[in-house]
Amino acid sequence: FPIEFEQALPILRSIEAAGFEAYFVGGSVRDTIMGRKIHDVDIATSAYPEEVKKIFNRTVDTGIQHGTVMVLDHGNGYEVTTFRTESTYQDYRRPDEVTFVRSLKEDLKRRDFTINALALSEDGQVTDLFSGLDDMEHKLIRAVGEAEERFNEDALRMMRAIRFSSQLDFDIEPATEDAIHGHAYLLEKIAIERIHEEFVKMMLGTRPNLGLEKMIETKLTDYVPGFKAEHLALKKLLALDLTPESEIEVWTIFAYVFGYNQSTTTKFMREWKSSNQLTEEVARATELLTKVTANKVDNLALYQAGEVAVIAADHVAQIFGLDVETKVLINQYSKLQIKSKKDLALSAKNLLMENVYQPGPELGKVLQYLEENVVNNNLNNTYDDLLASAKALKEEGSN
Ligand code: ATP
Ligand code: MG
Numbered sequence: 001f002p003i004e005f006e007q008a009l010p011i012l013r014s015i016e017a018a019g020f021e022a023y024f025v026g027g028s029v030r031d032t033i034m035g036r037k038i039h040d041v042d043i044a045t046s047a048y049p050e051e052v053k054k055i056f057n058r059t060v061d062t063g064i065q066h067g068t069v070m071v072l073d074h075g076n077g078y079e080v081t082t083f084r085t086e087s088t089y090q091d092y093r094r095p096d097e098v099t100f101v102r103s104l105k106e107d108l109k110r111r112d113f114t115i116n117a118l119a120l121s122e123d124g125q126v127t128d129l130f131s132g133l134d135d136m137e138h139k140l141i142r143a144v145g146e147a148e149e150r151f152n153e154d155a156l157r158m159m160r161a162i163r164f165s166s167q168l169d170f171d172i173e174p175a176t177e178d179a180i181h182g183h184a185y186l187l188e189k190i191a192i193e194r195i196h197e198e199f200v201k202m203m204l205g206t207r208p209n210l211g212l213e214k215m216i217e218t219k220l221t222d223y224v225p226g227f228k229a230e231h232l233a234l235k236k237l238l239a240l241d242l243t244p245e246s247e248i249e250v251w252t253i254f255a256y257v258f259g260y261n262q263s264t265t266t267k268f269m270r271e272w273k274s275s276n277q278l279t280e281e282v283a284r285a286t287e288l289l290t291k292v293t294a295n296k297v298d299n300l301a302l303y304q305a306g307e308v309a310v311i312a313a314d315h316v317a318q319i320f321g322l323d324v325e326t327k328v329l330i331n332q333y334s335k336l337q338i339k340s341k342k343d344l345a346l347s348a349k350n351l352l353m354e355n356v357y358q359p360g361p362e363l364g365k366v367l368q369y370l371e372e373n374v375v376n377n378n379l380n381n382t383y384d385d386l387l388a389s390a391k392a393l394k395e396e397g398s399n
Contacts, residue, residue, distance in 0.1 A: 001124070002032055008041050011056075011078050012122040018055045018069035020047035021079075021104060023119035023127065030115050033126070033136065034168070043071075043080045044119065046102045052080050067100055083107035092155045092189040105129060112150065112157045114142045139170045139242045140225050147179035147329055155186035159198035162214050166205030167347040172214060180218040192273045195224060203250040209244045225271035226258065233257045240319055248281045248312040249319075255286040256316060262287055284309035285316065288329070292322050302333045337374050337381040341375065344371060356390050362397075 001009070005024060015022035025044040035220070045052065053059050067082035084098040085106050101107065104119055104127060111117040114132035124132065135142050141161050142241040143150045151158050158180045165172050187195065192372050202211040214220075216234055221227040227234065231266050237257055244250045249359055251274070253263040265286050269279035290303040292313065302310055314329040338344055349365060351357045357366060370386050373379040379389055 002038060004028070004038055004041050005032065005120075006332075007074070007076060007244070008043065008078055009122060011043060011073060011080070014055055015043075015045050015047055015080070016122065018047065018051070019052065020045055022047075023104065023121050023195065024106075025118055025119050026111075027339055029118045029120045029126070030132075030136070032120070032325050033118070033133070034037070041078055043078055044083055044104070044107055045080055046083055046104070047080075048100055052082070057340065066098055084110070086110050086153070092152060092186045093191075100359055111142060111144055112154075112160055114144055115164075115168075115170075117144050135173070139166075139168070140173045141165050141170050141176060142173040143176045144208075147176045148183065151179055151183040151186065152327070155183065156194050156198065158183065158187060158218070159190075159195055159202070159221060160222065162211045162218075163198045163202040163205065164206045164215060166202045166211030168205075169207050169210070177214070177218065179193065180214075180220065184223055186217040187312060192225065192271070195273070196272050199224070200247050203242070204247070209238060212242070213238055221258050226268045228253075230258055231251050232252075233259075240321075245315060246312060247278065248285060248308065250317050251278070251282040252285040252289065252312050252316045253319065255282055257318065260286060261290070274352055281306075281309050281312070285293075285312040288313040289316060289320075289322070292317050292324050292329070295323075297329065297332075299332070299336060299375045299377065300372065303336055303339070305338065307333065337377065341367070341371055343381070344374065344386065345381045345383045346390065347372065350387070351390060356386060356387070356394055366393055369393060 008024070011100060012022040022043055022045040024041060026042040028038040028041045047055070049064050049067055052069045052071070056071045058071040060072065062068055062070040062079065066134045067084050069080050071080050083102060083104060083106060085102050086098050107126070108117045108119060108129050113322055114130040114135045117130050118132045119127040121127070128129045141164050143157070161172055161176060161180060164170060202208060205211060212234065221234065237253065242253065244253060255268060258268070260268060262283050265283040269282055284305045288297070288301060288309060290313045291301045305313065310329050310333040314327060317324050317329070318326050344359050344367070348363055351363060351366065352359065357363045370379065370389060373389070379385055
């Protein structure tokens with residue numbers, strides 16, 4: 001057992017001591033068997049939520065309507081979820097209602113892929129009802145049961161198949177892949193936020209080229225925002241070695257290859273239900289890349305992009321093989337005298353106290369003038385130099 005499981009063993013044992021079954025399930029079992037690092041330990045049990053709460057002193061109702069109780073133990077939190085079936089599917093989305101059951105088999109049956117339908121007991125036994133271990137060995141993503149039915153129940157599973165394919169470097173088993181092709185249109189029923197999450201995980205996985213290629217082949221790309229009319233651009237991407245290192249880089253890759261400007265990038269990011277912060281960073285990184293292409297990168301361009309976008313643009317420029325050595329943008333950025341207005345050695349308050357300027361629009365203008373000239377290295381960012389420059393500007397203005 002890896003350390004995360006060792007630490008959680010007392011939880012399984014307490015549940016069993018109370019007369020119920022309990023197992024490790026889901027991604028942590030898959031990742032452990034594959035020798036991958038695990039991030040969260042999920043526990044499934046025959047005990048109902050109220051019964052789980054009686055067994056432990058400290059629990060939090062994190063998702064009790066879905067059967068999940070968080071058990072707190074030695075500073076760790078474990079999601080303990082009652083065995084359940086998801087019988088009523090509406091609109092090809094996750095069901096609103098779940099039914100709690102006492103059978104592990106029923107619980108494993110509702111899971112998406114065979115490699116995700118393994119259970120591990122406290123004594124180290126693996127329950128593998130759908131040949132998940134076999135599929136793991138052959139590096140295959142295979143739907144549990146009838147693939148078409150499973151994608152009809154929950155269309156997000158199609159994106160999950162592709163995400164796991166990229167993360168694990170697995171192929172998608174032919175019948176499962178055919179079913180994705182046949183049901184790609186159902187993706188339109190799924191909340192963009194959820195597609196967004198799977199898509200980013202796919203792009204940040206080990207084989208984003210493989211994932212993207214499968215999305216194109218199965219036509220999933222026709223049912224996500226902004227991709228349908230971009231066949232040539234996507235083809236171009238497949239010829240590159242896509243190695244994004246952050247979510248900002250993922251989206252910058254697409255905004256750049258689609259030839260977007262500030263406003264079209266923003267529109268695209270909004271369609272994908274991105275946060276304002278992410279949207280702005282991507283727009284700035286894309287803008288900077290466009291300037292790299294046009295050979296128009298200067299200090300001001302880097303300053304306006306800001307550190308996060310500069311780092312992203314630097315790496316995405318390498319991915320596209322643009323004419324700029326790696327780290328050049330980052331190095332040039334790091335040499336800027338100031339990174340934001342508040343780094344200026346002279347503030348608005350200083351200007352007022354020195355009696356050079358009165359409050360008003362003129363004050364903002366002179367600060368912007370100083371800011372740009374410090375960024376361009378026409379001025380040293382020292383109090384005296386900036387004050388002298390501000391005074392000179394005032395003189396000029398009054399002549
Ligand atoms: P990750 O390593 O990204 O957490 P995971 O396999 O743990 O991968 P989760 O989204 O955390 O994925 O889900 C945990 C488990 O719940 C899955 O392994 C799978 O058994 C089940 N599951 C999750 N989403 C679905 C779904 N849409 N349909 C069926 N089963 C699902
Ligand atoms: Mg998980």
